[in-house]
Amino acid sequence: MGSRGWVAWAFMAPVLLVMALIVFYPMAIGVFQTFTNIDNLNQGTRFRPPSWEFVGLQNYIDILTGKDTKFYPVLAWTVVWTVVNVFFHYTLGLLLALTLNQRFRGRTSYRMLLLLPWAVPAYITAIAWLFIFNGEYGLLNNVLGAFGMPRVAWLSTFPWYYIMPIIVNVWLGIPFMMVALLGGLQSIPGDLYEAAQMDGASRTQSFWNITLPQLRSVSSTVILLGCIWTFNIFVVIYFITGGGPGGKTDILVTYTYNGFTLGQYAIAATYGVIIFSLLLVFSAVYRRVARES
Amino acid sequence: MKRHLRLAGLVAGVAIVAAACSTGTASTAPSKAPSAAPSGAPSAAPSTGMVDLAYKGEITYWNTMRDIEMVEVQKQVDAWQTLHPGITVKMTLTPFDGADKKYETAANNKTAPDIFRSDVGWTSGFAAQGMLLDLTTLFPAGFGDQFLPAPLATGTYQSKLWGVPQVTDALGLQCNKTLLTAAGLTAPPTSWDELVSAGAKVTNLTEQKYGFYMRGDSYWSQPFIWGWGGTLFTANAEGKVTDIGVNSPESVNGWNYLKDKVLGTVTPATWDFKTDYDNMNAGFKAGTTMCILQGPWAVADILKGAAFTDKTNLVIAPVPVGVNGKTGSPVGGHNWVVGVDVGANADKTAAVVNFLQYMTSADQQAILAKSLGLLPTNIAAYAVPDVASDPLINQWNAVMAAATNRSGVPGAQGIYDSFGKNFQLFLTGSSTAKEALDATANTWETTVFKNQMAQ
Numbered sequence: 001m002g003s004r005g006w007v008a009w010a011f012m013a014p015v016l017l018v019m020a021l022i023v024f025y026p027m028a029i030g031v032f033q034t035f036t037n038i039d040n041l042n043q044g045t046r047f048r049p050p051s052w053e054f055v056g057l058q059n060y061i062d063i064l065t066g067k068d069t070k071f072y073p074v075l076a077w078t079v080v081w082t083v084v085n086v087f088f089h090y091t092l093g094l095l096l097a098l099t100l101n102q103r104f105r106g107r108t109s110y111r112m113l114l115l116l117p118w119a120v121p122a123y124i125t126a127i128a129w130l131f132i133f134n135g136e137y138g139l140l141n142n143v144l145g146a147f148g149m150p151r152v153a154w155l156s157t158f159p160w161y162y163i164m165p166i167i168v169n170v171w172l173g174i175p176f177m178m179v180a181l182l183g184g185l186q187s188i189p190g191d192l193y194e195a196a197q198m199d200g201a202s203r204t205q206s207f208w209n210i211t212l213p214q215l216r217s218v219s220s221t222v223i224l225l226g227c228i229w230t231f232n233i234f235v236v237i238y239f240i241t242g243g244g245p246g247g248k249t250d251i252l253v254t255y256t257y258n259g260f261t262l263g264q265y266a267i268a269a270t271y272g273v274i275i276f277s278l279l280l281v282f283s284a285v286y287r288r289v290a291r292e293s
Numbered sequence: 294m295k296r297h298l299r300l301a302g303l304v305a306g307v308a309i310v311a312a313a314c315s316t317g318t319a320s321t322a323p324s325k326a327p328s329a330a331p332s333g334a335p336s337a338a339p340s341t342g343m344v345d346l347a348y349k350g351e352i353t354y355w356n357t358m359r360d361i362e363m364v365e366v367q368k369q370v371d372a373w374q375t376l377h378p379g380i381t382v383k384m385t386l387t388p389f390d391g392a393d394k395k396y397e398t399a400a401n402n403k404t405a406p407d408i409f410r411s412d413v414g415w416t417s418g419f420a421a422q423g424m425l426l427d428l429t430t431l432f433p434a435g436f437g438d439q440f441l442p443a444p445l446a447t448g449t450y451q452s453k454l455w456g457v458p459q460v461t462d463a464l465g466l467q468c469n470k471t472l473l474t475a476a477g478l479t480a481p482p483t484s485w486d487e488l489v490s491a492g493a494k495v496t497n498l499t500e501q502k503y504g505f506y507m508r509g510d511s512y513w514s515q516p517f518i519w520g521w522g523g524t525l526f527t528a529n530a531e532g533k534v535t536d537i538g539v540n541s542p543e544s545v546n547g548w549n550y551l552k553d554k555v556l557g558t559v560t561p562a563t564w565d566f567k568t569d570y571d572n573m574n575a576g577f578k579a580g581t582t583m584c585i586l587q588g589p590w591a592v593a594d595i596l597k598g599a600a601f602t603d604k605t606n607l608v609i610a611p612v613p614v615g616v617n618g619k620t621g622s623p624v625g626g627h628n629w630v631v632g633v634d635v636g637a638n639a640d641k642t643a644a645v646v647n648f649l650q651y652m653t654s655a656d657q658q659a660i661l662a663k664s665l666g667l668l669p670t671n672i673a674a675y676a677v678p679d680v681a682s683d684p685l686i687n688q689w690n691a692v693m694a695a696a697t698n699r700s701g702v703p704g705a706q707g708i709y710d711s712f713g714k715n716f717q718l719f720l721t722g723s724s725t726a727k728e729a730l731d732a733t734a735n736t737w738e739t740t741v742f743k744n745q746m747a748q
Contacts, residue, residue, distance in 0.1 A: 018301040024582075028451060040397070041704070045400075045422065046401060046403070047336060047400075047401075047422055047423030047633075048422065116571045130567065130568065133565075134565060134568050134572065135561075135564050135565025135567075135568065135569075135572065136501060136564070136565065136572040136575070136576065137572065137575065150499065151499075151501075151561075152566065153561065153563045153564045153565045155565050155566065155567045156509070156563050156564060156565055156566050156567075156717070156720075156721055157563060157721070159419070237439075240567075241567065242567055242729055244567060244714075244717055245509070245718065245720070245721045245723075246675075246714040246715065246716075246717035246718035246721065246723060247718075248723070254519045258710075261391070261394060262707065262710060262740075263648055264740070271339075290483055
């Protein structure tokens with residue numbers, strides 16, 4: 001036992017070393033910075049000694065008590081963004097998975113086509129959608145114009161500036177759900193359905209009583225993953241709205257990034273730790289609820 | 294025999310390149326180049342250009358220009374390299390957006406380029422952080438006197454020279470002459486009232502015909518503050534902010550004028566801020582927009598538009614005046630700054646100084662003025678015949694004469710982030726002009742100028 005443990009550690013050592021260097025060490029620095037007032041001016045450079053100070057929990061207090069007036073509005077939109085996206089990811093992904101689980105001609109090519117959004121780098125997708133949404137010369141407005149309808153500045157008009165990035169992200173997120181759920185569907189034994197058919201169950205009844213319960217373990221995992229990914233997806237917001245107009249569509253990660261680019265390292269690091277903590281708590285609660293039900 | 298012919302060809306080639314790069318006026322450089330090239334090392338160095346530089350190796354240069362401009366600048370760089378064999382200027386395109394942060398990071402890590410093209414708003418900040426080489430005594434006496442005062446001031450901080458003025462600019466009112474005529478005007482409108490009333494005649498919002506188009510960006514909002522008698526902030530000689538006045542009643546009036554009178558009348562009521570820079574240019578180039586607010590940097594591209602195959606269809610005028618007869622346009626532009634580490638190597642410093650002298654010479658600036666429509670910082674460049682006879686450059690002169698210089702406070706580039714966001718919140722109706730400008734002033738005081746407020 002003792003000697004085998006040593007071998008295991010030896011094999012893991014290179015990975016642990018790399019992770020210590022590129023994950024744990026920067027993370028520790030990040031957490032450390034949340035207790036300071038460090039920014040680009042007082043961080044200390046080779047031209048100027050550092051002059052930042054410890055502020056204890058002040059950054060957390062400012063953010064959580066709402067003294068930093070941006071936190072709760074941004075958090076609220078981030079939650080709406082995540083829930084709406086994952087809802088459509090899951091329902092549309094399941095619909096497509098159910099369709100592709102039938103036998104029909106050209107099924108393989110459909111499957112390939114539906115994977116396409118996944119195969120294209122997300123920022124290229126985002127830029128392509130930006131062409132469609134362009135307020136003056138975009139495809140969408142040209143189509144509307146052809147039908148004599150007024151043009152809309154999609155990315156500057158309420159509520160479209162909320163809806164447009166959701167459309168893009170839903171489009172991007174469906175393939176993953178579809179593939180994962182299709183895998184789940186194919187592992188459901190066929191005789192369950194045969195037995196249900198014998199008992200005179202309708203297709204709807206089979207879906208609710210066989211398919212969904214059988215998919216539960218796959219579903220709970222992909223929904224958890226989907227929530228975490230969507231909560232933290234940077235490219236869609238950054239490229240589609242850039243957080244605009246006036247920062248209204250910033251989600252927590254893009255807002256945090258903005259803080260870093262403005263050199264407010266302590267505040268941005270605190271946001272980072274808060275995001276991490278939120279997701280940690282969410283995952284733990286979600287896991288427990290999923291296991292109990 | 295064959296060898297000699299090849300050498301002669303090379304010499305001729307060098308002569309052509311050198312000659313091509315100094316149009317018109319007689320400069321000593323091109324005539325010396327051919328005779329110097331075969332011998333390898335030029336010995337008798339004339340006063341300009343052909344100084345015998347001890348430094349051999351590479352000079353790194355981060356340029357924040359666009360591709361179309363880089364091509365022309367590369368020709369100048371090549372010409373300089375021909376004059377100074379053994380020195381390579383390695384020019385790298387660094388996208389303008391975010392270049393300041395990139396430079397700061399590089400300077401802290403000792404990986405900064407030798408030369409950097411810095412926005413005029415960045416220079417004092419870099420200097421205050423100690424990243425730049427003090428250029429005050431490196432150039433010959435009187436070097437600074439050859440530049441226009443406004444751009445020179447942007448490279449000066451606490452009475453020392455940190456940046457050599459490369460190009461100057463200001464937003465101007467660029468108009469389509471044909472559409473001006475259609476709107477019943479013989480010259481570009483001089484007041485916003487005139488622009489709105491005339492522009493309405495050529496505006497049809499559903500057909501995407503606009504009398505005017507601008508950006509939902511704080512830089513573009515400034516004429517509506519200055520034109521109504523407002524200010525952004527005031528600073529003293531030490532570069533400390535004495536007063537933040539951006540939320541004055543004058544600014545509020547200017548922004549409200551924009552929203553109540555201009556938007557929805559001659560421009561769309563709201564527009565796509567994400568792509569408005571490109572859309573503004575596209576509509577103007579296509580001939581569907583009468584006037585836009587744009588800088589000289591965009592002229593070369595605009596002239597490629599279908600509406601401007603006849604160059605004289607483009608007319609440029611100062612930004613229209615606001616309610617009390619004031620015009621306001623931000624003076625912008627770029628400086629060449631030199632990394633502080635270059636100073637450790639005297640030979641390299643001499644080479645860099647020589648390069649910057651060459652690039653800021655009247656002849657070289659005239660080349661970019663002619664090919665790209667960029668405004669020279671060197672006063673003598675405006676007298677170069679090609680430039681003096683250029684109608685567009687002359688029109689820009691009137692714009693520059695009426696433009697507003699910005700205060701060179703370290704970190705002042707940081708004002709535009711919150712300023713722009715609040716401007717967009719105002720434009721989309723999420724906040725009133727007063728609320729948006731108050732929020733802007735608050736961010737400037739508590740964040741941007743936190744350490745720069747005069748006590």
